[in-house]
Amino acid sequence: MKILSSPAKLMTVEDYPKNAKTTVPHFIKEAEFIQSFLKEKTPQYLSELMEISDKLADENWERNQKWVPNPQKNECAPALYAFTGEVYRGLDALSLDTDAVAYLQENYRILSGLYGLLKPSDKVMLYRLEMGRAFEFDKYKNLYAFWKEKITQQLNRELNKGEIILNLASTEYFKSVDKKNLNAEVVDFKFYELKSGKPKTIVVYTKHARGLVIRYCAETNAQTLEDVKAFNYDGYILDDNLSTDKELVFCR
Template sequence: MKTIILIPPSEGKAEGGHNEPLKAVSGITADLIEAIKEADPKKLYGLKEKALEKAITVNKEILSSRTMPAMERYTGVVYDAIEYKTLKNKSDFDQKVLIVSGLFGLVRPTDLIPNYRLKIDKLKAAKLWLNSNSEQLKDKFIIDLLPQAHKKTVKYDNGIEVEFVLKKAGKKMPAGHQGKHIKGRFVRWLIENNITDQKHFSDFTEEGYKWTGDVFLKEI
């Protein structure tokens, strides 16, 4: 059974691109682009002034702006921690990792995408993608590193949700923003060590996290 690692996109994205524009899209992506045009920008983006203007412009140019591979486009903490450029076995990463995008569904690391702005909880994107995404994950073993909002876009029969948890004074709490970096390191570790089974998770101990059998826990 093939192993698939699910990760979220990043809100931060590199601008520009060195590949041709998409020019045309179909299906759910096309429907969402039309919905973006009709939506109230302030409600859709939750931004003001220059940031709002920039988001509007970026989405107006989805089909005309130049593209780049997804692993170059996304620039958030998870992606910085993966350090994709220095991976020795990029082909393994490209085959196993899928990015859950609000606009494009399941995105491969090498897929060419434009700059865009759409959170997964807007325009019913999660609901729209659920059936399509889930169909693509059939007969796969899933290592799920998705935030709660993105988990609503997928269903799978075989897999494990991986959570990073902090414990302070006996109380447990989600790792939150700190968890983004360790998620990226974990993904890199999975790929570099060809890990496809949770029985090996206890070998991962970066940044003081230890696998309990249910979650990665760090006492602070």
């Protein structure tokens, strides 16, 4: 089983176990190539590209100038602990035991606009580069054009025969995977809040629930889709009527 999620805009390189194993991202050369173009961009360009304030644009311009492929220990963190958005609040990696972290190292991958595909132990520096932004560089119209084939091929290399992929990534990020050329069935997820008996999607809760599913899989050593269907954290229960073989729907 492979589990995919999106990264997060919020990041830290300060709060992680100091004895945590670290590795070099598989696509570090590609990340360095992308950064060679990002470093040339002005704060104004970054503000317009990412639709962020001048203050955030200045901050990310500085990050781009400082970015290096081989950072010092105090400049980076393992990807599992570096991202701190809502998905990662649900995952709460700092409270996982060693067996759960080992499970994630084997089964969990994070899609990234800069790094392509990350293992939990891969060292990342602070950055901001969303996959869906219209960033043109070299001969590429956008990041999808650069990453889709590379990410798909790497996933296929890592997949064992008969494995499934749990897609807990956003639509923006999963578009970087060529689903038609994947050597695995993909299972999507939806999370609903029941309001007056009617299912309703609330984005922040959906993001948190994605992290909870990842945590559940790690804590229960989930190996099959049937294992995943038993997910019941924070009051979520599988809705058999709404679910299909290719999409699991959880309500609470």
